[in-house]
Amino acid sequence: xxxxxxxxxxxxxxxxxxxxxxxxxxxxxxxxxxxxxxxxxxxxxxxxxxxxxxxxxxxxxxxxxxxxxxxxxxxxxxxxxxxxxxxxxxxxxxxxxxxxxxxxxxxxxxxxxxxxxxxxxxxxxxxxxxxxxxxxxxxxxxxxxxxxxxxxxxxxxxxxxxxxxxxxxxxxxxxxxxxxxxxxxxxxxxxxxxxxxxxxxxxxxxxxxxxxxxxxxxxxxxxxxxxxxxxxxxxxxxxxxxxxxxxxxxxxxxxxxxxxxxxxxxxxxx
Amino acid sequence: xxxxxxxxxxxxxxxxxxxxxxxxxxxxxxxxxxxxxxxxxxxxxxxxxxxxxxxxxxxxxxxxxxxxxxxxxxxxxxxxxxxxxxxxxxxxxxxxxxxxxxxxxxxxxxxxxxxxxxxxxxxxxxxxxxxxxxxxxxxxxxxxxxxxxxxxxxxxxxxxxxxxxxxxxxxxxxxxxxxxxxxxxxxxxxxxxxxxxxxxxxxxxxxxxxxxxxxxxxxxxxxxxxxxxxxxxxxxxxxxxxxxxxxxxxxxxxxxxxxxxxxxxxxxxxxxxxx
Numbered sequence: 001x002x003x004x005x006x007x008x009x010x011x012x013x014x015x016x017x018x019x020x021x022x023x024x025x026x027x028x029x030x031x032x033x034x035x036x037x038x039x040x041x042x043x044x045x046x047x048x049x050x051x052x053x054x055x056x057x058x059x060x061x062x063x064x065x066x067x068x069x070x071x072x073x074x075x076x077x078x079x080x081x082x083x084x085x086x087x088x089x090x091x092x093x094x095x096x097x098x099x100x101x102x103x104x105x106x107x108x109x110x111x112x113x114x115x116x117x118x119x120x121x122x123x124x125x126x127x128x129x130x131x132x133x134x135x136x137x138x139x140x141x142x143x144x145x146x147x148x149x150x151x152x153x154x155x156x157x158x159x160x161x162x163x164x165x166x167x168x169x170x171x172x173x174x175x176x177x178x179x180x181x182x183x184x185x186x187x188x189x190x191x192x193x194x195x196x197x198x199x200x201x202x203x204x205x206x207x208x209x210x211x212x213x214x215x216x217x218x219x220x221x222x223x224x225x226x227x228x229x230x231x232x233x234x235x236x237x238x239x240x241x242x243x244x245x246x247x248x249x250x251x252x253x254x255x256x257x258x259x260x261x262x263x264x265x266x267x268x269x270x
Numbered sequence: 271x272x273x274x275x276x277x278x279x280x281x282x283x284x285x286x287x288x289x290x291x292x293x294x295x296x297x298x299x300x301x302x303x304x305x306x307x308x309x310x311x312x313x314x315x316x317x318x319x320x321x322x323x324x325x326x327x328x329x330x331x332x333x334x335x336x337x338x339x340x341x342x343x344x345x346x347x348x349x350x351x352x353x354x355x356x357x358x359x360x361x362x363x364x365x366x367x368x369x370x371x372x373x374x375x376x377x378x379x380x381x382x383x384x385x386x387x388x389x390x391x392x393x394x395x396x397x398x399x400x401x402x403x404x405x406x407x408x409x410x411x412x413x414x415x416x417x418x419x420x421x422x423x424x425x426x427x428x429x430x431x432x433x434x435x436x437x438x439x440x441x442x443x444x445x446x447x448x449x450x451x452x453x454x455x456x457x458x459x460x461x462x463x464x465x466x467x468x469x470x471x472x473x474x475x476x477x478x479x480x481x482x483x484x485x486x487x488x489x490x491x492x493x494x495x496x497x498x499x500x501x502x503x504x505x506x507x508x509x510x511x512x513x514x515x516x517x518x519x520x521x522x523x524x525x526x527x528x529x530x531x532x533x534x535x536x537x538x539x540x541x542x543x544x545x
Contacts, residue, residue, distance in 0.1 A: 079428050080426055080428035080429040080431075080432055080511075081426035081428075081429045081510070081511060081513070082426070082429040082432050082433065082507070082510050082511050083428075083429070083432065085510055245503075246436065246441055246507070249436070249441045250436075250441075253439070
């Protein structure tokens with residue numbers, strides 16, 4: 001079975017359409033979406049309508065949660081004062097634009113999805129706000145995969161796609177109790193993978209192109225796809241909608257909004 | 271500009287060097303090489319700029335150089351000490367044909383891009399020197415200059431990085447030259463320099479005492495030379511990077527604490543040495 005995994009669309013309808021066409025051409029059997037349907041981009045309602053009309057299984061992203069719960073992430077979510085101000089502007093704009101039925105739909109989204117040995121989350125199994133960066137400590141990354149009892153953990157949120165293989169992991173566990181000493185027990189974990197799907201609508205890899213991944217459940221082959229689309233249309237829609245013009249400038253350069261926090265492993269206390 | 275008819279200038283008593291050229295060729299940098307040696311009395315002036323980044327940078331880097339403001343000019347030039355060396359930097363926005371300027375009896379240096387063969391600078395200068403790079407603009411169309419004093423403002427460092435990348439990347443119009451002096455919450459001040467066509471944005475820490483007690487009462491500011499500059503958006507974006515009072519004072523308290531802890535450690539180690 002050939003899966004397509006998409007993430008972080010951020011109200012970018014043009015990019016989503018281009019990616020869906022590419023998924024068609026690649027003949028994927030099933031699409032999963034890792035959330036952040038809204039925020040920053042000019043077409044939050046249209047993006048949600050498209051995802052719903054195709055009945056794509058979707059988990060909730062941090063921006064989707066903020067639209068449902070209100071903006072209550074701690075300030076650590078932003079790397080700079082100006083990024084935070086822009087994030088708040090984008091949130092307020094989206095919040096005023098979104099239809100009630102769209103908000104209700106976002107509220108129903110689960111935090112994670114599973115299919116056999118595959119698990120799908122937005123940020124990490126801990127939180128939609130946690131970043132699983134490729135540089136993350138290997139043991140911590142392994143813990144995230146093991147905690148959901150999966151072999152492959154699909155995530156998004158960082159807007160930069162990657163595949164990380166955790167091979168030959170050996171775990172040693174010692175249980176200490178006052179009553180008796182316990183010998184350490186050894187475990188050998190099978191190959192685990194973390195696959196980041198990148199971002200459809202707000203890439204952060206220096207080019208405006210959308211990214212997503214294909215996964216073959218039989219061969220376990222992963223393909224990172226980069227899809228060019230008419231990003232100038234989205235840029236024009238950003239300007240027309242009254243969103244800050246700097247959003248269009250950054251989108252056209254694949255710079256996104258530098259939303260990553262100083263300490264990426266920090267989980268918001270909410 | 272002062273009325274030059276009032277003062278009689280004598281070439282005997284001092285050296286006057288006038289330096290002109292398009293933005294970004296390195297006028298201030300060229301002058302700076304002569305300001306390092308404090309053996310002779312040194313004077314620097316930049317007509318038309320009451321408070322500019324260049325003036326402040328010269329003052330911070332070469333505290334022995336006397337900086338002459340426009341209104342002091344006539345008086346200072348008539349009463350210079352023996353052996354005085356005077357450097358006058360002429361911004362690209364000044365009319366070199368102005369009789370006021372041509373009245374200054376000094377050595378005229380023009381710094382121009384290597385590809386430029388004829389220009390108003392060539393006609394004006396005694397000596398034409400090529401700049402180190404060819405990207406500086408020609409004389410065909412004068413760009414705009416945008417200045418913002420920022421004295422008292424302290425920047426959120428990552429926000430400052432963001433906005434400088436956007437500015438120099440052309441997000442708010444074509445930026446040919448950017449220079450600024452910025453205060454950071456740890457009390458340090460940085461000189462920032464960008465020339466279109468040269469790689470990177472240069473940050474240089476200024477050798478100044480750390481300012482950790484309220485808003486800094488020393489010059490900082492930003493100057494941009496470019497075309498089609500969205501001045502209002504630039505001003506709003508730059509201000510959005512500045513820290514509010516409560517945030518700034520909280521940072522300063524933390525840095526004061528770190529500083530006093532460091533001083534305690536130094537004192538203790540000195541005592542150990544004495545024992």
